[in-house]
Structure formats: structure tokens, C-alpha cells
Amino acid sequence: MVKMNQFSRQNNFGIKQYLINLKINLESRCLSRERCWVYTILLFILAGIFEIGGGYLIWLWLREGRELIFAFLGAIVLFLYGIIPTFQPSYFHRIYATYGGIFVVMSILWGWLFDKTQPDTYDIIGALIILIGVSIIFYWPRKDDAYD
Amino acid sequence: MHMIDIGISLFLFFLAALLEIGGGYLVWLWLRENKGLTYGLLGSLTLAVYGIIPTFQPAHFGRVYAAYGGIFIVSSLIWGAFVDKKRPDKYEIIGALIALAGVFIMFYIPR
Numbered sequence: 013m014v015k016m017n018q019f020s021r022q023n024n025f026g027i028k029q030y031l032i033n034l035k036i037n038l039e040s041r042c043l044s045r046e047r048c049w050v051y052t053i054l055l056f057i058l059a060g061i062f063e064i065g066g067g068y069l070i071w072l073w074l075r076e077g078r079e080l081i082f083a084f085l086g087a088i089v090l091f092l093y094g095i096i097p098t099f100q101p102s103y104f105h106r107i108y109a110t111y112g113g114i115f116v117v118m119s120i121l122w123g124w125l126f127d128k129t130q131p132d133t134y135d136i137i138g139a140l141i142i143l144i145g146v147s148i149i150f151y152w153p154r155k156d157d158a159y160d
Numbered sequence: 161m162h163m164i165d166i167g168i169s170l171f172l173f174f175l176a177a178l179l180e181i182g183g184g185y186l187v188w189l190w191l192r193e194n195k196g197l198t199y200g201l202l203g204s205l206t207l208a209v210y211g212i213i214p215t216f217q218p219a220h221f222g223r224v225y226a227a228y229g230g231i232f233i234v235s236s237l238i239w240g241a242f243v244d245k246k247r248p249d250k251y252e253i254i255g256a257l258i259a260l261a262g263v264f265i266m267f268y269i270p271r
Contacts, residue, residue, distance in 0.1 A: 028200075031191055070211035087208035094187035094207050104188050105240020106252060108181055109233045113259050116229030116266075123225075138226065138266030145259025146233070152251040 035099050042101065049151070055100055056111060060118035062093035106150060113146030166224070168216075173228040176213040177235045183207035185243065230263035 042048040069086030072078040100107045117139050123129040131139070186203030189195040233256050237248045248256070 028191065028197070035191075066207075067211050067214055070208075071215055074212065074215040083208075086211055087204065090183075090207040090211050091187070091204040094184045094203055095191065097184060098188055098191040103240065103246055104185060104192075104244055105236050105246055105248065108184065108236035108239070109252065109256060112229045112232030112236060113262075115232065116226050116263070119225045132271065134269045134271070135226075135266055138262040138264075141262030141265060142226075142229065142259045143262075145255045145257070145262060148255030148258060149233075149252050150255075152255070154249065154251065 031095065031098075038099060039101055048101065052100055052102075052150070055096055056114045057118070059093055059096040059111060060114055062089055062096060063115070064118065064122055066090035066093055102150065110146045110150040113142045113149075116142055169224045170227065170231075172213055172216055173224070173231050174235075176210055177228070177232050179206055179210035179213065180232070181235055181239050183210055185239065224267075226263050226266040230260050230267075233259055 038051070042051040066086045066089030069082045069089060073080065073083040073086065097104075097107045097111065120131050120135060120139060124131060183203045183206030186199045186206060188203075190197065190200035190203060237252060237256060240246045241248060
């Protein structure tokens with residue numbers, strides 16, 4: 013019994029092993045700071061799309077009276093949204109704090125594109141300042157850049 | 161927007177931030193800290209509950225989203241300090257203050 017437990021702790025089967033392999037595979041390509049910037053910013057944008065998309069599917073179920081399948085799809089998309097940040101080469105709190113700023117900017121863009129609510133000058137100035145702030149949180153070079 | 165609506169909105173945003181960061185953290189523990197699948201499943205459940213919260217928001221909450229971003233940034237750093245035992249470093253605090261200034265410009269400048 014003890015042996016079996018040790019065995020299962022050393023070996024991750026199925027989806028988890030797949031995700032970990034995928035993560036190692038993708039992260040190994042983020043060698044230079046420049047490439048890492050592209051990789052991480054894409055992950056932030058992807059997370060935003062999944063969060064807003066998943067939330068929208070659940071919204072359709074509860075507020076627009078659509079079928080239960082929308083709720084299931086929404087839950088799956090939100091689960092994927094939760095997986096995306098685990099691909100970021102940084103700390104949990106740093107990734108999430110940065111994502112908060114990305115989320116504001118993306119919801120303004122979303123409202124502009126789909127709800128036709130055009131941001132005004134102060135929205136744009138505020139959004140740019142938020143982006144500067146979260147860029148400092150995430151991208152400022154530190155001595156402890158070796159994560160985990 | 162009425163004061164009560166703003167109050168409800170902010171309460172819901174705090175709740176949403178808690179569920180979103182908590183759910184994300186459980187998924188993180190599953191995949192990054194090598195905890196069991198139970199953590200991943202609990203995380204997915206928490207994130208699904210999080211998805212329900214915005215449907216209770218008053219109809220037009222436009223710029224309150226900016227407030228949510230600010231709440232989310234601060235909550236993440238607090239979560240890191242208390243749950244993850246990683247105190248925010250200098251640049252995280254400076255960056256968060258700058259981002260909050262942006263949030264205030266978006267949210268509080270009268271139009």
C-alpha cells in the first residue's frame with residue numbers, strides 16, 4: 013500500500029502529465045527576455061478571452077434562459093481559464109495581480125467591440141496607466157527571477 | 161447609478177475576486193505544487209461558482225469593471241502574502257499603486 017502511494021506520487025498520469033509536459037515544452041522556447049515577453053503577454057490575453065468567454069456562456073444560461081449545456085461549456089472554459097496561468101513562469105500572486113490590469117483593459121475593449129460603448133479620454137489614460145503599473149509588477153527585472 | 165447599486169456591485173466584485181483567486185489557486189496547487197486531482201476539481205467548481213456571480217450584477221455597471229481590476233490586483237497581493245506566504249516586493253507595491261491611480265482616473269473623474 014505504501015509502495016503504491018509512493019508510485020502514484022512519483023508518476024502523474026493522464027491529463028496532468030500531459031499539461032506538465034506541454035508546459036515544459038512551451039516554456040523551453042521562452043529563452044530570451046524578448047521571447048518570454050511575447051509568450052507571457054499571449055498567455056495573459058488568452059486567459060482574458062477564456063474568462064470573459066466562460067462568464068458569457070454562464071450568463072447566457074442564467075440571464076438569457078439558454079440550455080443547461082451552456083452552463084457546462086462555461087464551466088469547462090472557466091476551468092481552462094484557471095489552467096492558463098499555471099503556464100506563466102512566475103509566482104502566483106504576481107501573475108494574478110498583473111492579470112487584474114489586463115482584465116480591465118480587455119473588458120473595455122470587449123465593451124467597445126461588442127456593446128458599442130466607446131471609451132473616453134480618461135478611460136484610455138486610466139487604462140494606459142494601469143498597463144504601466146502591471147508591467148512594473150510583472151516585468152521589472154529582479155534578482156529572484158529564477159522561479160519556483 | 162444609485163448608491164445601493166454601487167454597494168451591491170462592490171460586494172459582488174469582492175466575492176467574485178475571492179472565488180476567482182481561490183479557484184485559480186486550487187488549480188495552481190494541482191498543476192504547479194503537485195497536489196492531488198481533488199484540488200483541481202475543487203478549483204474548477206469554485207471557478208464555475210465565480211462565473212455565476214456577475215449574473216447578479218445590476219444591469220449597467222460599466223466602469224465598475226475598472227474598480228474590479230483594482231480590487232483584483234490588491235486581493236492577489238494580499239492572497240500571496242497570507243496564503244502563499246510571499247510578501248509583495250518593492251516593484252509589486254509600486255506597480256500596484258500606479259495601476260490603482262489608473263483605476264481612480266477611470267472611475268472617479270467626473271464626466
